Amino acid sequence: MKVNALPVDPGPAAWNDILAPRRPCPALDSTIQADVVVVGAGFAGLSAAQRLQDLGVQRVVLLEAKALAEGPAGRNSGFMIDLPHELNSDGYTAKSGAQARAIRLNRLGIGYAAELAERYGLSRSAFHQGGRMTGAATEAGAKHLEQYAQQLAAQNEPFTPVTGDQLQAITGGDFYRQGLYTPGAAMIQPAEFVRGIAQGMVQAGVQLYEHTPVLEFSRTGNTWSLKTPQGQVNAGQVILAVNGHVQSFGHYPKRLLHVFTYASMTRALSDQELRVLGGQDYWGMLPADPMGTTVRKDHRRIVIRNHATLNQNLQTTPGDMRRAARLQDKSLAARFPSLQARDFEYRWGGRLCLSINSVHAFGELEANLYSACCQNGLGTAKGMLSGLMAADLVVQGSTPELEEFQAGQSPKALVPDPFLSLGAKATLRYKEWRAGVEL
Numbered sequence: 001m002k003v004n005a006l007p008v009d010p011g012p013a014a015w016n017d018i019l020a021p022r023r024p025c026p027a028l029d030s031t032i033q034a035d036v037v038v039v040g041a042g043f044a045g046l047s048a049a050q051r052l053q054d055l056g057v058q059r060v061v062l063l064e065a066k067a068l069a070e071g072p073a074g075r076n077s078g079f080m081i082d083l084p085h086e087l088n089s090d091g092y093t094a095k096s097g098a099q100a101r102a103i104r105l106n107r108l109g110i111g112y113a114a115e116l117a118e119r120y121g122l123s124r125s126a127f128h129q130g131g132r133m134t135g136a137a138t139e140a141g142a143k144h145l146e147q148y149a150q151q152l153a154a155q156n157e158p159f160t161p162v163t164g165d166q167l168q169a170i171t172g173g174d175f176y177r178q179g180l181y182t183p184g185a186a187m188i189q190p191a192e193f194v195r196g197i198a199q200g201m202v203q204a205g206v207q208l209y210e211h212t213p214v215l216e217f218s219r220t221g222n223t224w225s226l227k228t229p230q231g232q233v234n235a236g237q238v239i240l241a242v243n244g245h246v247q248s249f250g251h252y253p254k255r256l257l258h259v260f261t262y263a264s265m266t267r268a269l270s271d272q273e274l275r276v277l278g279g280q281d282y283w284g285m286l287p288a289d290p291m292g293t294t295v296r297k298d299h300r301r302i303v304i305r306n307h308a309t310l311n312q313n314l315q316t317t318p319g320d321m322r323r324a325a326r327l328q329d330k331s332l333a334a335r336f337p338s339l340q341a342r343d344f345e346y347r348w349g350g351r352l353c354l355s356i357n358s359v360h361a362f363g364e365l366e367a368n369l370y371s372a373c374c375q376n377g378l379g380t381a382k383g384m385l386s387g388l389m390a391a392d393l394v395v396q397g398s399t400p401e402l403e404e405f406q407a408g409q410s411p412k413a414l415v416p417d418p419f420l421s422l423g424a425k426a427t428l429r430y431k432e433w434r435a436g437v438e439l
């Protein structure tokens with residue numbers, strides 16, 4: 001079977017670009033044997049590979065189409081969130097009524113990330129479990145936060161209301177009028193995190209091949225063979241950790257929503273510019289309206305993320321990128337009047353994979369071929385979780401956590417195109433318009 005599309009990542013992976021250059025692991029150029037091969041070195045793939053090794057699997061091979069941290073795992077906003085946060089719902093609460101289960105499982109994913117960060121000595125800038133701040137700029141946003149607080153109270157989840165003055169002390173500006181702090185979430189520098197745990201696991205014996213896209217795969221008896229441009233891996237078991245690209249491997253057709261979201265990062269600001277900005281050195285703010293803007297200040301740089309487009313062919317367009325840039329210029333000016341569009345050094349987009357019923361695409365697809373995909377926009381935590389669960393499924397077959405993780409449904413069928421794309425475009429535009437100033 002041929003893989004019918006390879007990942008295309010628009011714009012630079014800024015978080016990776018601002019780090020010191022690293023020497024990539026080699027591309028595969030021969031035929032090798034593995035016990036388990038994991039495809040995709042994002043959160044799910046790294047987590048799966050590491051967990052396989054933790055469980056005693058001897059030959060674990062990890063194949064990544066691009067350089068490490070160049071794909072979505074290295075180009076996100078870095079909020080590792082434990083509480084429900086669903087991009088296709090109207091608020092922040094899961095629709096299913098299964099919040100408690102979702103929270104427990106997300107925490108399992110974050111817990112594994114924390115364990116690996118500690119094991120491999122990652123810095124505080126790469127991984128820091130300092131909770132999450134959500135900010136509202138409008139009356140409607142404040143209402144979202146109030147509803148969210150009620151849901152948290154009903155779940156016995158701790159939270160702290162935050163005043164406009166407190167937010168001003170954090171951000172340096174008066175854009176946000178009300179906020180809500182919840183502990184439990186972590187913030188990562190995504191590329192530093194991905195590089196750090198990959199380096200640790202390679203030193204511990206996982207074989208990582210970069211610039212090694214899987215082009216074809218087939219099964220003969222009990223052996224899967226994966227062909228790459230210059231090599232081949234023969235393995236007993238395969239975990240696909242390629243998020244939406246699981247569809248390019250022929251699975252979950254017409255069940256996955258391929259959404260791009262976009263971000264811009266400023267150049268490193270000078271001491272004088274930072275003094276004018278005021279506020280704290282390092283903070284992150286999620287929007288009260290899920291369609292609003294996510295902002296981070298990472299020491300000298302500001303990162304703005306907003307805008308979402310449905311691109312069922314897994315590729316965004318220059319028009320989508322231009323619209324995102326316009327929206328982000330506006331968001332920057334609204335929050336940081338001393339900065340301007342020309343202060344942005346980087347612009348990029350990246351893939352998310354959602355299902356209409358907000359569930360993962362997980363499990364054994366065919367004999368010894370497994371999927372750990374579809375993270376519903378929360379892949380930093382859910383990716384870590386699904387990789388962990390996939391490895392447990394391969395090696396242990398069943399655990400109490402797996403039972404809980406697999407209890408849900410699988411992705412529901414989508415309405416066919418063009419209705420899907422037209423409907424999604426109209427809905428996303430409407431929600432962006434409704435988010436208004438929060439954008």
Ligand SMILES: Cc1cc2nc3c(=O)[nH]c(=O)nc-3n(C[C@H](O)[C@H](O)[C@H](O)COP(=O)(O)OP(=O)(O)OC[C@H]3O[C@@H](n4cnc5c(N)ncnc54)[C@H](O)[C@@H]3O)c2cc1C
Pocket residue numbers: 003005006007039040041042043044045063064065066071072073074075076077078079080081212213214215241242243244245261262263305349350351352353372373374375376377378379380381382383
């Ligand atoms: C701008 C932006 C902001 C975001 N902010 C957040 C956030 O704050 N918090 C959050 O939780 N999530 C966020 N996300 C989403 C998050 O990045 C994804 O959900 C997450 O990366 C998914 O993890 P994954 O491991 O499942 O897949 P990915 O990270 O997409 O990794 C899959 C890997 O598979 C590789 N691959 C694909 N096909 C092949 C092939 N044929 N052969 C070999 N390798 C292949 C890809 O190159 C890729 O590296 C954001 C995304 C973007 C774009």
